[in-house]
Amino acid sequence: MAKKKIKVRDIAWYRSGDKGDIANIGLMAKGDKEYEILKEEVTPDRIKAHFKDWCKGDVVIYPMDNLQSIEIVMFKSLGGGATKTLRVDQTGKAMCVGLSRMELEVDESVLPTTV
Amino acid sequence: MKKVRVGAGASGWPDFKDGALDVAENGDIDYISFDHLAELTMAILQNQYAKDNTRGYIPEVVPLMKSLLPIWKKKDKHFKMCSNGGGANPSGCADAVLKLSQDLNLGGIKIGVITGDTLPLTKIDEMAAKGWKFINMDTGEDNLSQYRDRLLAAYVYIGADKIIEAYEQDADLVIGGRLSDNSLYIGNFMHPLGWKFTDEYWDQIGSGVCVGHLLECSSWSAGTCSNLWEQIKYPKGNPGFPIAEMYENGDAIVTKTETSGGLVQSLTLKEHLVYEVHDPHNYIMPDGICDLTQIKLEDIGPNKVKVTKWSDKPRGKPRPENLKLCMAYNDGFISEELTIISGPKVFKQADKAYDFVVKRLDYLGLKPKEMLWSLVGWDSLTGPTAPPRPDEEHEPPELGIRVAFKCDTKEEARACRTECGHLCWGTLGVGAGFTNPPAIRPVFALYPTLIPREEVPLELEIKEVK
Numbered sequence: 001m002a003k004k005k006i007k008v009r010d011i012a013w014y015r016s017g018d019k020g021d022i023a024n025i026g027l028m029a030k031g032d033k034e035y036e037i038l039k040e041e042v043t044p045d046r047i048k049a050h051f052k053d054w055c056k057g058d059v060v061i062y063p064m065d066n067l068q069s070i071e072i073v074m075f076k077s078l079g080g081g082a083t084k085t086l087r088v089d090q091t092g093k094a095m096c097v098g099l100s101r102m103e104l105e106v107d108e109s110v111l112p113t114t115v
Numbered sequence: 116m117k118k119v120r121v122g123a124g125a126s127g128w129p130d131f132k133d134g135a136l137d138v139a140e141n142g143d144i145d146y147i148s149f150d151h152l153a154e155l156t157m158a159i160l161q162n163q164y165a166k167d168n169t170r171g172y173i174p175e176v177v178p179l180m181k182s183l184l185p186i187w188k189k190k191d192k193h194f195k196m197c198s199n200g201g202g203a204n205p206s207g208c209a210d211a212v213l214k215l216s217q218d219l220n221l222g223g224i225k226i227g228v229i230t231g232d233t234l235p236l237t238k239i240d241e242m243a244a245k246g247w248k249f250i251n252m253d254t255g256e257d258n259l260s261q262y263r264d265r266l267l268a269a270y271v272y273i274g275a276d277k278i279i280e281a282y283e284q285d286a287d288l289v290i291g292g293r294l295s296d297n298s299l300y301i302g303n304f305m306h307p308l309g310w311k312f313t314d315e316y317w318d319q320i321g322s323g324v325c326v327g328h329l330l331e332c333s334s335w336s337a338g339t340c341s342n343l344w345e346q347i348k349y350p351k352g353n354p355g356f357p358i359a360e361m362y363e364n365g366d367a368i369v370t371k372t373e374t375s376g377g378l379v380q381s382l383t384l385k386e387h388l389v390y391e392v393h394d395p396h397n398y399i400m401p402d403g404i405c406d407l408t409q410i411k412l413e414d415i416g417p418n419k420v421k422v423t424k425w426s427d428k429p430r431g432k433p434r435p436e437n438l439k440l441c442m443a444y445n446d447g448f449i450s451e452e453l454t455i456i457s458g459p460k461v462f463k464q465a466d467k468a469y470d471f472v473v474k475r476l477d478y479l480g481l482k483p484k485e486m487l488w489s490l491v492g493w494d495s496l497t498g499p500t501a502p503p504r505p506d507e508e509h510e511p512p513e514l515g516i517r518v519a520f521k522c523d524t525k526e527e528a529r530a531c532r533t534e535c536g537h538l539c540w541g542t543l544g545v546g547a548g549f550t551n552p553p554a555i556r557p558v559f560a561l562y563p564t565l566i567p568r569e570e571v572p573l574e575l576e577i578k579e580v581k
Contacts, residue, residue: 013342013382017391020253020563026389028342028382052499062395064408066425069389079487081253083155084446084560086487086519088495093340098500 002108009100010115011037016096021081023055023074023092025099028067033112035068041104042070050102051077051095072099117363119307121300123356124183124196125149126333128156128173134333134356134375135179139186139194141372142358146303149198150296150331151175157293158443158559160202161233161268171204172211176290180212181219187287188221195287197278197302199294203270205230209290209578216580223581227281229291231573234269234566239442242570249564252439262562265444271566272439274401276312277575278302284577295439297400300327304361305402312402312434319365320403321431325410326359326367326422328398329387333357336369336387338377349376355418365430367422368415381412381420388412397432401439404432437565446560447484450528451519451553452536453491457546461514462504464543465490468516471542472535483520483531491515521558528555 008014008027011034016025027042029035044059057075064071078092079085089095122138124147139147151173164171176198187193201208209226216224239259243249249259273291275298281289282302289302304323310316329336334354338347355375360368371379388407392398395407411425424430456464469488476483492514494501504510516539520531532552540547 013386015340015342015386015390019391019393020561022253022393024391024393026386026392028385028389050500054498054500060394064389064395066408066411067385067388069385071389071392071395073393081561084521084558086449086451086485086521087498088489088491088517089497094496098497101497101500101502 003105004108004111006104006106006111006115007100008042008102008104012100014096014100016092016094018078018082018092021076021078023077023095025072025074025096026069027072027099028069031112032068033110037104037106037110038070039063041106046102047072047074047099051098117308118360119146119304120144120358120360121303121330122147122358123330123333125151125179126331126335127151127153128175130333131354132179132182133353136182136186137353137372137375138356138358139183141374144194144358145192145307146195146197148299148303148330149179149196149200150299151198151200152202152293154441154561155443155559157202157270157441158268160204161270164203168204169207172202172208173200176200176208177211177215180215184216184219184221193287195282195303197289197299199291199299201228201290201292203233203292205290205292206576212288212290213578213580223579224288225286225577225579227277227284227286227289228576228578229277229281229289229294229573230576231571232271232273232291232293234271234440234571236266236269239266239269242566249440252563252565259442259562259564262444265446267443267445267559269440269442271571272401272441273571273573274298274434274438275302275305277573279306280575281577282306286577295401296331297324297327298402300330301400301402308361308363314433317403317431317433318429319431321405321429322365322367322410322422323361324398324400324403324405324431325388325407326361326369327400328392329369329384330357330359332387334377336384337371337379338383341378341383341386343378343380343382347376347378351376355379369420369422371418379418379420381414384412384420399435401434403434406430406432436568438568438571440564440566442562442564443559444562446558447521447523448525448528448555448557449519449521450532450536450555451517452532453515453517453550453552454540455513455515455548455550456543458510458512460507460544461510465514465516468539468543472518472539475535476531479530479534481527481531481535483522483527485521487519489517491517525555
């Protein structure tokens with residue numbers, strides 16, 4: 001089966017925020033097929049590898065069928081949290097943008113025609 | 116079926132003031148709420164109050180009320196208002212609003228004042244002595260004693276109980292301190308719809324927690340900070356604030372006024388339902404726990420989204436026995452500096468500057484606890500996830516170098532900034548510009564933990580001008 005490289009932003013909308021030192025990223029699938037890809041391909045290990053030393057803790061993912069979205073909780077990922085961090089993005093608003101660039105390798109057969 | 120229309124009034128300090136005025140004027144609302152507090156605002160306000168007991172509340176409340184109260188007065192439907200702008204001094208805030216209402220000649224107004232959310236540090240010591248474990252919710256550690264001598268303030272995120280009681284006593288406006296953002300709205304649903312904190316209402320309250328979350332960030336669920344930004348219009352330059360029509364059974368319609376810009380669509384609400392909620396099965400608020408996986412969104416018209424049940428499972432669970440307690444402590448100082456460098460070869464110059472700064476820190480014997488070096492226009496927002504650098508031909512014409520330091524003392528933070536931030540531009544190529552750095556800021560770190568509800572007795576006082 002032929003594989004195709006896509007980016008998370010090709011198949012999902014995104015928004016992120018914070019709570020203490022926890023970054024919280026929501027990915028909203030652009031359609032049914034895209035939601036299946038998100039659930040299958042966006043994994044804690046891949047997220048940790050993508051963010052390197054900006055993610056120092058565990059990553060937990062919660063699928064939300066009702067919103068065709070996945071909720072990603074990244075512990076110890078904001079440089080200490082809004083009040084302590086040295087980062088420009090104190091509240092993790094751009095963490096989703098970082099994740100939107102992550103590459104996924106997907107079977108062409110499962111991709112929607114728009115991607 | 117009974118219903119109530121609740122508008123968002125503010126979601127921080129500052130927020131678009133005209134958003135609240137538009138909702139009040141054109142939203143046909145029964146209730147409006149104002150959240151003015153970010154995570155650390157309470158610690159700052161408690162510090163102010165300790166120095167001067169006429170301060171310690173959000174000063175913005177007074178000019179906001181100066182514009183809002185005349186609208187409230189002239190409407191046949193005198194909507195009710197709820198605010199956490201009282202901060203560390205709700206009583207002082209209420210006095211200022213009462214005086215304002217007299218100055219404006221508005222006639223009678225009744226204000227419910229809620230206190231008890233701010234805890235003296237002696238209370239923390241008493242509970243620790245009794246054996247209560249203040250586990251850090253972020254880290255899971257039980258190490259408050261390590262920070263005890265640096266603690267500045269302690270405050271509890273409180274629920275809607277006293278807001279409802281104030282409305283029952285005919286308060287027009289409720290002013291409190293660390294009322295949770297969500298509770299500012301839950302009270303507005305529970306009071307008119309007759310919901311109680313009992314088993315038969317957790318489904319409705321769960322939905323209320325969800326809709327409260329949609330309202331509490333004001334314009335953020337009505338099209339600001341949206342993936343759809345290219346298609347969202349602001350013809351007059353005024354973002355819309357969301358309004359929820361909540362029904363007795365917990366279903367709701369979220370909308371906005373026609374006089375405002377922005378957009379309310381299932382995607383703009385979805386953006387907010389996945390925002391800062393952590394475990395969506397258990398979105399825990401003082402008044403109830405929402406299962407956000409049981410919420411259904413449906414577009415039913417322009418700027419109209421219906422919020423209903425996804426399945427026959429309940430949308431809510433009983434409210435938690437413990438409340439969230441936040442303690443703020445001193446954690447050193449942060450300084451930062453931004454220099455803009457001119458091309459060509461911006462990346463090569465930036466790398467050379469980094470090498471210089473690292474060596475110079477060592478040369479001067481400066482030892483910041485932390486240092487962060489980032490390139491504005493490249494990786495300052497997204498760090499290691501930034502794309503690979505382009506070849507020299509495709510480099511941007513200019514780049515910002517931002518360096519930030521965390522130090523134990525203000526003096527050291529200043530030395531790092533001056534010697535190894537500000538002066539580093541001189542070692543670069545021709546044409547670097549530097550900006551006025553922001554003030555060196557003290558770090559108030561947070562220790563979030565839990566406290567049993569019964570340990571936080573709250574008080575309600577009614578103040579009025581007859």
